[in-house]
């Protein structure tokens with residue numbers, strides 16, 4: 001048997017198996033992205049049923065990244081990944097996510113209320129020496145006990161989800177390098193984005209099921225999905241093991257990771273530019289995602305649909321979700337269809353289904369479903385962009401365009417949306433269009449950013465390089481949910497005072513914030529990302545990093 005026929009015998013040489021492996025990894029990420037934002041569409045219910053004001057909500061949401069950033073867990077995760085390999089780390093990350101999620105769920109249950117644990121959390125963690133002085137504590141005096149305990153769970157989940165993120169990226173590089181790598185990464189992210197839409201639609205539905213509000217039901221839904229994610233990683237474990245047995249690679253043993261490798265990553269200017277761009281860009285997206293539904297509730301007038309109306313039923317929620325899947329599947333599939341007639345047909349189906357989806361969101365008068373369109377354009381175009389980067393390159397230019405779109409969208413939310421508050425249809429149309437464009441930006445940047453990393457560092461330290469970028473990114477993801485919450489409370493002093501004095505109810509307060517200041521702050525992050533994007537283009541040209549070059553040499 002010659003070496004060529006041997007190569008063709010490995011699992012990754014079969015396109016079907018390679019893409020099946022991607023499906024397992026992507027589905028696990030889909031589940032974890034659902035959990036990541038499970039509370040985001042029910043910020044108002046967390047305030048009215050658990051007493052979490054914007055600061056408590058922001059602090060709890062920001063805690064996701066606390067251990068990663070301040071206990072350097074992400075750096076350890078990268079080292080574990082490079083030392084132990086993809087499959088071990090994948091299963092470990094799935095287990096860690098699940099443990100954190102279960103804690104998070106218990107914290108928001110009715111059983112936690114009035115328990116000894118609640119008393120303990122009320123009396124403790126009010127002052128953390130060192131962290132309080134630095135202003136980085138994930139807890140504060142007066143923070144509701146449920147928010148504190150939920151934060152503990154969310155920090156553990158955060159370790160797992162970031163570890164899963166770098167592991168999946170590394171896994172895709174392992175299975176797809178030299179092949180459709182950017183397309184595979186784009187497709188994985190497209191499915192993960194769909195997770196965000198899924199939680200926007202189902203989290204409020206579970207919280208309000210049967211007309212009785214219970215926020216823990218939403219979190220329980222996320223916990224079940226994380227069990228499925230763990231199973232996906234276990235299946236991946238066995239496929240990856242088989243691949244290594246076939247190739248005899250066992251990368252982590254042949255080429256062990258050394259701490260000194262970190263030095264070579266940190267000395268690359270391209271790496272630093274990409275990492276900084278990543279933190280700036282993502283800080284304007286993920287933290288925003290946690291407040292977006294509430295921002296829409298505050299900037300648009302939603303009229304409650306009568307309880308006996310068809311539009312208030314859970315059946316509508318499920319139908320709308322199915323329509324959303326049609327949009328996503330048709331748009332996604334159009335990327336892969338070779339025949340022009342088929343491609344156009346699929347795009348028409350996606351377009352029509354998208355209009356129906358938006359109409360249903362309008363009729364349901366729910367901010368969650370309006371925001372659920374966020375990932376839909378991304379699902380359709382991320383694979384196209386990935387494919388483009390694979391065959392034509394231009395990754396750095398895409399980063400620049402993505403940043404421009406980001407600035408435009410946040411400024412529209414800040415200034416145009418409030419001006420249209422009185423116009424029921426106008427406001428919703430502008431909201432839908434802006435959210436879709438933001439989704440497009442959210443395809444451009446990741447589809448070009450992540451596949452660029454293997455061009456900047458040596459293959460054996462990719463795990464650590466992804467971990468370092470994620471670590472730097474996590475500083476922003478920790479800081480900005482917290483900052484948005486604080487800025488909201490600070491720039492709405494009348495609302496905060498009225499709430500404290502009982503002039504308005506928590507329900508009224510929850511939907512009355514002025515979001516202009518936090519949105520301008522996020523637009524500024526976009527401006528900084530844009531500047532760095534231009535610098536990256538210059539550095540790429542001068543140093544020949546190859547960021548504008550295609551991944552596949554044709």
Ligand SMILES: C[C@H](NC(=O)[C@@H](N)CCCCN)C(=O)O
Nearest residue numbers: 036162165189286446470473477
């Ligand atoms: C692939 C990339 N993922 C990340 O950047 C993660 N570090 C995100 C973590 C989100 C934390 N709330 C992406 O989704 O584009």
